Amino acid sequence: MEYVNLAIKSIFVENMILSFFLGMCSYLAISKKIEPSIGLGAAVIFVCGICTPVNWAIKNYLLDEGALYWILGENALDIDLTFLAYIAYIATIAAMVQLVEMIIERFSPSLYANLGVFLPLIAVNCSILGASLFMAERNYELGQSLVFGLSSGFGFALAILSMAAIRYKIQYANVPNGLRGLGITMILTGLISMAYLSFSGIKL
Amino acid sequence: MNKIFSDPISAENPITKQVLGVCSALAVTVLVDKAIIMTFAMTFVLTFSNITISLLRKVIPHSIRIIVQLTVIATLVILVDLFLKAYAFEMSKQLSVFVALIITNCIVMGRADAFAMQNNVRDSFIDGVANGLGYGLILILVAIFRELFGSGTLLGYAIFPDAYIGNGLMLLAPGAFIILGLIIWAQRSITGYVED
Numbered sequence: 001m002e003y004v005n006l007a008i009k010s011i012f013v014e015n016m017i018l019s020f021f022l023g024m025c026s027y028l029a030i031s032k033k034i035e036p037s038i039g040l041g042a043a044v045i046f047v048c049g050i051c052t053p054v055n056w057a058i059k060n061y062l063l064d065e066g067a068l069y070w071i072l073g074e075n076a077l078d079i080d081l082t083f084l085a086y087i088a089y090i091a092t093i094a095a096m097v098q099l100v101e102m103i104i105e106r107f108s109p110s111l112y113a114n115l116g117v118f119l120p121l122i123a124v125n126c127s128i129l130g131a132s133l134f135m136a137e138r139n140y141e142l143g144q145s146l147v148f149g150l151s152s153g154f155g156f157a158l159a160i161l162s163m164a165a166i167r168y169k170i171q172y173a174n175v176p177n178g179l180r181g182l183g184i185t186m187i188l189t190g191l192i193s194m195a196y197l198s199f200s201g202i203k204l
Numbered sequence: 205m206n207k208i209f210s211d212p213i214s215a216e217n218p219i220t221k222q223v224l225g226v227c228s229a230l231a232v233t234v235l236v237d238k239a240i241i242m243t244f245a246m247t248f249v250l251t252f253s254n255i256t257i258s259l260l261r262k263v264i265p266h267s268i269r270i271i272v273q274l275t276v277i278a279t280l281v282i283l284v285d286l287f288l289k290a291y292a293f294e295m296s297k298q299l300s301v302f303v304a305l306i307i308t309n310c311i312v313m314g315r316a317d318a319f320a321m322q323n324n325v326r327d328s329f330i331d332g333v334a335n336g337l338g339y340g341l342i343l344i345l346v347a348i349f350r351e352l353f354g355s356g357t358l359l360g361y362a363i364f365p366d367a368y369i370g371n372g373l374m375l376l377a378p379g380a381f382i383i384l385g386l387i388i389w390a391q392r393s394i395t396g397y398v399e400d
Contacts, residue, residue, distance in 0.1 A: 019377045024226040025310045083286065086304050087278040094271060123270075126227040126308045133301040178392035181399030182223055183385050190381030197376065 004204055006144060007151040012199035016127040016152050017159040018192060023127030027160050028185060030118075037164035040118045041157025045150060047100060047122050048131050051093050052149025055132040056142055058088055089132045097123045127156050162192060208330045212338040215395055218311045219342045220388045225311035228302045229343050230380040236359050239340075239347035241295055242302070245288070247336025249280045249306050250315060254332035256280075257320035264321075273316045274307070281306050311335060342387065349383050350374045 016022045023044070030040045061067055063085055068076035101119045105112045122128060131152045135145045166188055175184050218224045232242045256276050257264075264272050285303050288296035296303065306312065315335055320328040351357060354374030356364035373379045392398070 021230040021377065021380070022227050022305070024230070025224060028223050028226065083282060086282055086285070086307055087275065090274055090278055090307055091271075094274065124274075124308045124310065124313055126305050129308045130301060130305060133304050137301060176389070177398045179385075179389045182220070183388040183392065186381050186385030186388060190378040190385065193376075193381055194373070194378040197378070 001204065003143065003147045006147050007154075008199075008202060008204065010148055010151040011155040011158065012196060013202065015155040015159060015193075015196055016130060017156055018189070018196045020130065022130040023125050023156055026121055026125055027156075027163065028182065031160050031163040031167055031185070034161075034164045034168055036118070037160045039114050040121070041153075041160050042114075043118045043122055044125065044127065044156045045153035047093075047097055047119070048128050048153035048156070049146065049150040050100065051096050051128055052131050052135050052152075053142060053146045054096060055089050055092055056135055056140065056145040058092060059085065059136055063088060085136065089129060089136075093128055093132070094123045127152060159192070163189065166192075208327055209334045212331065212334040213341060214338075217338045217342065217391070218314075218335050219339060219384075220391050221397065224314050225309045225339060226384070228305050228309055229339065230346070230377075230384060231302050232299060233343060233347040233350050233380055234354070234375055236344065236347045236351050238295070238298060239343045241288070241292070242299065243336065243340030243343055245284045245303055246306060246309070246311075246339055247333060248284060249277065250312055250336040250339075251329060251332035252280050253277050253312055253316050254320040254328040255325055257316045258323060258325045258328035261321050269317070269321065270313075273313060277312050277316070278307050311339060342384075345387060346380060346383050350379055354379065 010016075014020065017024065017027055026040060030036050059067075061070065063081045065080040065082070066077045067081075068079055072079070097119055101112075104119075131149050135148060140148055163185070167185065170184070170188075179187075212218060215221065219226055219229055228242070232238045253273070253276050257273060260272070260276075281304060284306070285296070288299070288303060315331060319331050323331070348358065351359075352363060353371045355370045356362060356368045371379075374383075
């Protein structure tokens, strides 16, 4: 039940895009068309769900104060590598993206054909690094960080898909010249985000 | 040289024209002082990453340039983060993860890859400063609107009389999106740029 609540909270209430503004760059660029949005959304769910628990393990077994106890024994108790966290997280994400890309290419060429282009984009997607940083800041357990990673990714996918659908519909609308493209997309995102505000406080 | 400096601030502004780095730009704009600190942090990282990448541009192998750039940027961000924690602890608590997210800010990566890899140190330095300021300009502009209408203050000083009831929407996420949309509209109406 705790996990369901966490999932609902990170998909709807604390949506990566609509309330933390993370991953906006690729969201704005890709949501022009529906097909790529599905691809990017799926890739983000996938990578975010893998990277958050992996970074959890790195934080708890390598970086935290005394975390190296399992290798070095007593000597390790005063070693604190937390200052390396950012480099470690981003390196892990870049490496995981590369790894996931190779695995998908080997085992599912059709999935690779759909997702392949988006995987490199994801290494610098703020929402993946953001999920890892929030995981560290809020001291989640392993199970929590897995659920949090997956549902953050799902929230991103939901937001980008709904935006792509709306942009598809307004293609033929007569938008004022200066507002076309980026401007109207920002305002629409504001309206979607306002709608999502009504989820705040929901608990099961 | 003038063009390198003035372009990123107005016509080629990284946020409103190139649509880069919007991620962190909106989250720290509830209060003007947060936006100013973020601008300094961003300009510092952007300038020094541009200088470092430009110095190393002839020795970085093309195939691993992204990881080299990421490492340089992450190191600079760690410096900024530790500096804020030491000298402005309250501020660093409020900015929470958003200082760290400068690492994945597309402006820094974009300038390092597109500009510093091809240009000499002096031009890269100017480009870094100018892009930092162009980013900061939009950031502070959004923050001024949000703080003024959301809480009736600027930098903590009351501007509107006490009778003014703050517009709560401005302090929440939708306010930021809509204000940025309107700023983009205003700027594009002036420059005459139309997206197709």
